[in-house]
Structures are given as structure tokens and as C-alpha cells.
Amino acid sequence: MSRRARPDPPAWTVAIGDGEDEGFFGPGSAVWAVNGGLPAMVAGIRALLIQTLHPGAMAGVHDHSRYREDPMGRLDGTVRWVMTTTFGDRAAATAASRFVSRVHVHITGEYIDAEGARRPYEANDPVLLAWVHDAFTEAFLGAHLLWGGVIPGGADATCASGPAPAASWGS
Amino acid sequence: MGVMNPPESVDELSTQMATFLAEAKPDERVREAVRFLRRPPLPRELRWPYRVLFAGAAASLPQKYRRLLGLRRPPWPAITATRALIAFVRWRSGAITPSERFARERLVRLEDARAQNDQAAPA
Numbered sequence: 001m002s003r004r005a006r007p008d009p010p011a012w013t014v015a016i017g018d019g020e021d022e023g024f025f026g027p028g029s030a031v032w033a034v035n036g037g038l039p040a041m042v043a044g045i046r047a048l049l050i051q052t053l054h055p056g057a058m059a060g061v062h063d064h065s066r067y068r069e070d071p072m073g074r075l076d077g078t079v080r081w082v083m084t085t086t087f088g089d090r091a092a093a094t095a096a097s098r099f100v101s102r103v104h105v106h107i108t109g110e111y112i113d114a115e116g117a118r119r120p121y122e123a124n125d126p127v128l129l130a131w132v133h134d135a136f137t138e139a140f141l142g143a144h145l146l147w148g149g150v151i152p153g154g155a156d157a158t159c160a161s162g163p164a165p166a167a168s169w170g171s
Numbered sequence: 172m173g174v175m176n177p178p179e180s181v182d183e184l185s186t187q188m189a190t191f192l193a194e195a196k197p198d199e200r201v202r203e204a205v206r207f208l209r210r211p212p213l214p215r216e217l218r219w220p221y222r223v224l225f226a227g228a229a230a231s232l233p234q235k236y237r238r239l240l241g242l243r244r245p246p247w248p249a250i251t252a253t254r255a256l257i258a259f260v261r262w263r264s265g266a267i268t269p270s271e272r273f274a275r276e277r278l279v280r281l282e283d284a285r286a287q288n289d290q291a292a293p294a
Binding site: 009013014015016017018019020021022023027032039040041042043045046048049050052053054055058059061062067068071083084086087088089112113114130131133134135137138141142143146147155156159 | 177205
């Protein structure tokens with residue numbers, strides 16, 4: 001059976017091969033197991049579905065995202081962040097998160113909450129970041145439990161890996 | 172990224188999600204986003220695999236999320252179909268993503284450099 005020629009990986013993927021340490025998680029970690037697997041594709045869809053439900057997060061997407069005009073470009077941005085923070089060295093992971101924080105600075109506006117009250121939103125709001133983080137974690141965990149293999153350290157380890165890098169990402 | 176108090180266990184995660192969902196607002200914006208996620212613009216050959224993955228994602232969601240999103244559980248075994256598709260893709264393209272492959276090559280390079288340094292320095 002012949003194999004179709006595969007396109008070369010993008011430069012940011014190749015750059016993961018550069019770097020000076022094993023990153024924030026490393027081989028054998030729950031995060032590598034969950035994000036490196038193919039269930040991540042389904043998990044991504046699940047995460048996006050859940051994330052729409054918070055009106056503050058949804059307003060940011062509705063007002064600022066280019067997902068309708070350039071869906072593949074928008075998707076690539078997220079895939080790149082997930083892969084670089086998971087598999088890159090600490091410097092690359094930190095730089096990737098700082099980049100996203102800078103993009104988020106411009107994502108502000110107002111929305112109507114579930115009670116009908118008008119509220120301001122900003123993408124770097126710790127509450128909205130926590131929502132996106134939690135929805136993402138819930139989706140990836142759920143998908144991996146259904147379709148992936150055993151998670152090293154158990155399901156709690158996927159959550160517990162969060163605080164150290166999450167704290168170091170704070171900027 | 173400034174995430175505050177990330178959950179350290181599955182139970183904590185569930186509690187936080189329940190708190191967030193009290194503010195859920197399933198409105199027209201959500202419907203538009205769900206419509207988009209259900210049928211994003213994809214090359215023709217990817218449309219049916221995507222339909223399987225989307226159905227798997229929807230079927231895997233707890234019922235309360237599906238209700239808020241206006242999604243129905245697919246009337247066919249989407250979770251099993253997704254499992255089969257994942258296994259097929261894994262078989263065709265290998266079990267490791269390029270990012271992980273490059274990361275492992277980096278670790279080998281770093282380990283080799285460490286080993287050489289150890290050899291250079293007398294015990």
C-alpha cells in the first residue's frame with residue numbers, strides 16, 4: 001500500500017526540537033500522554049463546544065475572533081500553543097503563553113450576562129482564563145478516558161500538573 | 172497566563188465547572204458557534220471523518236452540556252465509531268504526533284550532550 005507524501009511540519013513544530021530542557025512536563029507525564037494522543041482531536045472539538053457557554057468568553061470570540069474568516073488559521077494558533085506549552089522546553093512554553101497574553105490584551109468589550117446585566121470583559125480576566133483552562137482540561141480528560149490509554153498518575157495527575165506551569169505562566 | 176487557582180484534582184475541576192455553568196448563557200451566539208463547529212469548512216475528503224469526530228465529541232459530553240448546547244446524542248454508536256477512526260488513523264500515520272517526536276529528539280540530544288560532558292570530566 002503506497003503512502004501519500006506528507007507535507008513538511010511547520011517551523012514551530014520543528015523548533016520544538018530545539019531547546020535546552022525537557023519542558024514543564026516531560027515524557028511519562030500525564031500531560032504528554034493526553035496531548036500527544038489522537039484523542040486530542042476529539043477533545044479539541046469538545047473543549048470548543050463547552051467554552052462557548054460562558055457569555056464573557058463567547059463575547060470575546062464573537063467580537064474579535066477571525067474563526068469565521070480564517071478557521072484553519074485560527075485553529076492553527078491554538079494547536080501551536082497547546083503543542084508548544086506541552087512539548088517545548090520551558091523557554092518556548094513560557095514565550096508561547098506570553099504571546100497569547102499579549103494577543104489577549106486587545107480582546108476587550110462588553111457582554112450581557114445570563115441575568116441580563118451588561119458587563120465588561122477582557123480576555124486576560126483570571127476568571128475567564130480559569131473557565132477556558134477548566135473547559136479545556138475537562139474536555140481532554142474526558143476524551144482521553146474514553147478513547148486514550150492509561151494516564152500516568154491517574155486522572156488527577158492531569159489536573160495536578162496544572163499549577164506549576166500555570167503559575168509560571170502568570171505574567 | 173494568570174490562571175487563578177487551577178484545579179488540582181478531578182473533583183476540584185468538577186466543582187469549578189459546576190460553578191461556572193451557573194453563568195451559562197445558551198443564546199444565539201452559542202447556536203452560531205455550535206453550527207460552525209458542527210460543519211466547519213473542510214476539504215471534501217475530511218468531511219466524513221470530521222462528522223464522526225464531532226458526533227463522538229457530542230456523545231462524550233455530559234447530558235447537561237448537550238442540553239445547553241442544543242445538541243442531541245447521535246442515534247448511532249458515535250463513541251465506538253470514533254474509537255475505530257482513531258485506531259485507523261493511528262495505524263496509517265503512526266502513533267506519535269510530530270511535536271512529540273521533535274521533543275523526544277531534543278531529549279536525546281540533551282542526554283547525549285550530558286553523557287559527553289560526564290565522559291570529559293574525570294570521575
